[in-house]
Amino acid sequence: MTDTSQRAASRRMADRVGSLNRSKIRVMFGLAEREQRETGRDLVRLEVGEPDFGTPEHVIDAAAEAAHDGATHYTENAGIPELREAISDTMARESGVAYAPEQITVTSGGMEALSLAMLAIAGPGDEVVVPTPAWPNYVNQIRIAGATPVTVPLSEESGFDLDPDRVADAIGEDTVAVVLTSPSNPTGRVYDEDAVREVARVANAHDAYVIADEVYGRLTYDEAFRGAASYVDAPENVLTVDSCSKTYAMTGWRLGWFAGPDSVVEAVTSVGESTTACPSSVSQQAALAALTGPQDAVAEMKIAFEERRDFVVERVAEMPVVSCPRPEGAFYAFLDVSDLSGDSFAVAKRLLAEQGVVTAPGEGFGDAGEGYLRLSFANSLDRIEEGLDRIEAFVRAESE
Ligand SMILES: Cc1ncc(COP(=O)(O)O)c(C=O)c1O
Incomplete structure (x- = not known):
């Protein structure tokens, strides 16, 4: 490093920067990207909070x-x-x-x-x-x-x-x-x-x-x-x-x-x-x-999200140990994993390592979210099904 860049690097940042929490969703996103790059594994990405559809x-x-x-x-x-x-x-x-x-x-x-x-x-x-x-x-x-x-x-x-x-x-x-x-x-x-x-x-x-x-x-x-x-x-x-x-x-x-x-x-x-x-x-x-313009695409996306919501709720209800309140809107299910061992970040990381499913740990949404994982159903029904199969295998193995 030159003297000038060293001086620049040690110059202090505003206090407000230190007070910011990096979102755990982005942390999981980063871990998933690295895993995918390094191993080429087939990951099921359920952490992302955006529609999987293209703009009309x-x-x-x-x-x-x-x-x-x-x-x-x-x-x-x-x-x-x-x-x-x-x-x-x-x-x-x-x-x-x-x-x-x-x-x-x-x-x-x-x-x-x-x-x-x-x-x-x-x-x-x-x-x-x-x-x-x-x-x-x-x-x-x-x-x-x-x-x-x-x-x-x-x-x-x-x-x-x-x-x-x-x-x-x-x-x-x-x-x-x-x-x-x-x-x-x-x-x-x-x-x-x-x-x-x-x-x-x-x-x-x-x-x-x-x-x-x-x-x-x-x-x-x-x-x-x-x-x-x-x-x-x-x-x-x-x-x-x-x-x-x-x-x-x-x-x-x-x-x-x-x-x-x-x-x-x-x-x-x-x-x-x-x-x-x-x-x-x-x-x-x-x-x-x-x-x-025409609103058909909005109606079609909503029907797709609703179908996925119903599917997720049905599948989670069949699993041991975990549960989720029925989502009434948006495209997220909040899965209660508090009976599994470790905090939500630890569970999310294990789920990624062992089953290749990426989720957002509940603690990232404030203390009240601890013990939960957010699953985004803004993904195709096939991928959601694959993700839920893997989550079920994970939960069954952990609860044995
Ligand atoms: C609750 C909530 N509010 C606001 C936003 C901001 O969305 P955008 O800036 O894309 O309109 C998001 C995005 O994830 C959100 O989840």
């Missing part, structure tokens, strides 16, 4: 055409007006929520919408309440904003439904927001509406927002989905995040949105101006085609 052809065609026609420049920070209008219409039609186009800002995925929201509303001294098990990125986003995450474990007995008493207990004078993810990643739970209404009421009484992460809202299997802002008493207090990623198999296009009251949308857009300036112009055209 008409969406790709529309984006390509728009790019040829010059949609290759910066756009307004909040996104092109046609798209904000299409998002407003879609949210009203699909989740029953009423946000005017001006109350929507388009972002680089739901991920950026959530990050910008945290930066816009939370800072040092503020707390953000997160019921867990939860998608791990919230806690990191809250820490990056300089605020403090307050995690609230939900109970296994209720299948990880939202417990309004526990969550209300965690809301205090420093709380600026409560994050509600329904349908949930990793449990697939769709929260009871009365529970959401009650949490929203308590949050509102403390001048705290509800951040409703509804990126899986179009993927519910038993009942039609309603966005939190359509039924709580103070919808102006709900900040809704959604995206094209899961609904339209568009994870790589990085296109999502944030919807909320004018003042917060303005703040989010203003923070966004100094991060990405605006989402990709081509992806905005793709999203416009996705939202306004």
Whole structure:
């Protein structure tokens, strides 16, 4: 190393970097990639949280055409007006929520919408309440904003439904927001509406927002989905995040949105101006085609996910020792492996080493997820069947 590069390497990083937890999903992903590279083994990949389908052809065609026609420049920070209008219409039609186009800002995925929201509303001294098990990125986003995450474990007995008493207990004078993810990643739970209404009421009484992460809202299997802002008493207090990623198999296009009251949308857009300036112009055209074009592909994917959900639930019910709550939405099953030896990370690593099945350890979703493995059923029925055969062999061998 030269003197200059040594000096650069020893220069200190901001404290916030040290406070971040690397997601265990990515750790398993890395182990699987290495295993595949080094041994060429046939691994069944059930750790990945994205649809296995391709983006619908008409969406790709529309984006390509728009790019040829010059949609290759910066756009307004909040996104092109046609798209904000299409998002407003879609949210009203699909989740029953009423946000005017001006109350929507388009972002680089739901991920950026959530990050910008945290930066816009939370800072040092503020707390953000997160019921867990939860998608791990919230806690990191809250820490990056300089605020403090307050995690609230939900109970296994209720299948990880939202417990309004526990969550209300965690809301205090420093709380600026409560994050509600329904349908949930990793449990697939769709929260009871009365529970959401009650949490929203308590949050509102403390001048705290509800951040409703509804990126899986179009993927519910038993009942039609309603966005939190359509039924709580103070919808102006709900900040809704959604995206094209899961609904339209568009994870790589990085296109999502944030919807909320004018003042917060303005703040989010203003923070966004100094991060990405605006989402990709081509992806905005793709999203416009996705939202306004034929919805058959969405319906077909949903039918496929539902069939896989039923298959997973049926197969797990036949296995000894393990069990899983019935997922009501999203494409995850949360498998209780607490009767196997070792923590969830150890079980996930053994399952990879012994059977070549890759899963996401529950501890990565907060303490409440310990003892569980998340299985993604965003994979073909054949591969899911192969994965479950191997999991069954693993469980039977371990429980003998
Ligand atoms: C609960 C939840 N919210 C938000 C996101 C962000 O998705 P995207 O940035 O692709 O829209 C994900 C992605 O996995 C997720 O699981």
